[in-house]
Amino acid sequence: MPETLENIVAIDDELSHRHIDLDPAGYFIIYLDLEAKLICAKHFTNVINEQGLAVDPETGKVIPAKGKVERTQTTLFTGRTAKELCVKIFEETDPCPVTMLDHAAYLGREFMSAQKALLSGEDYVQD
Template sequence: MKSSKSLDEKIKIDNNLSNRYIDLDPNGYFIIKVDLEENKIILEHFLNNINDDGYALDPETNEPIKCDSQNKRVSNEVFKGISAKQLGILITEERNDLITRFDHALYLGRELQKAEECLYKKLPYIQD
């Protein structure tokens, strides 16, 4: 019974942490997708224009981008791979200009591991 309580506690903590404020990485952000037909993890990099309040701005309107925005942005760069390790090395060792914040790197590592698991289990992936 103790393990169920521990799992419930972990889920509660993780959910609370997912809703905290985070500073955006000035060098951009990533959208992660899993393509089950191509059997690849796709990592799209987008550039950031951040205002003094820490909000990402639309490059055309200079207005803050809302989370629920239907605005289709064009990625700056696209990376494809079959594992979290492969993509992690691509964006941190082969390129060292995409990530400037440790919290961003840790987040991407967690999300890439999650995406890899979804890829191999043929499950839908939802980015946190």
């Protein structure tokens, strides 16, 4: 039986709620700069505590998963395409700011979603 768009969306929605281990090298906030026509990825460092929670290395406070957090990124990566952004992060940055394969796969998916939104004029919301 062929998958419907509704079924495919349901699969991804369910997978978006699974547990994931956090990358000890940090996390990214992804957004579009529509004026410059760029995909932007702010990289933030963190430390993972004994409970598996991300902690701000400067303050020692747990970084909440939801809500606004006032932190300064370690690096801002930008690219005109998902591939360009991936090359900058994974091939040209030493040391690479991503240490887990599942995190790399997630970023690739998100950068492709951001690229699609940039090209179509849709809103982009990071999963």
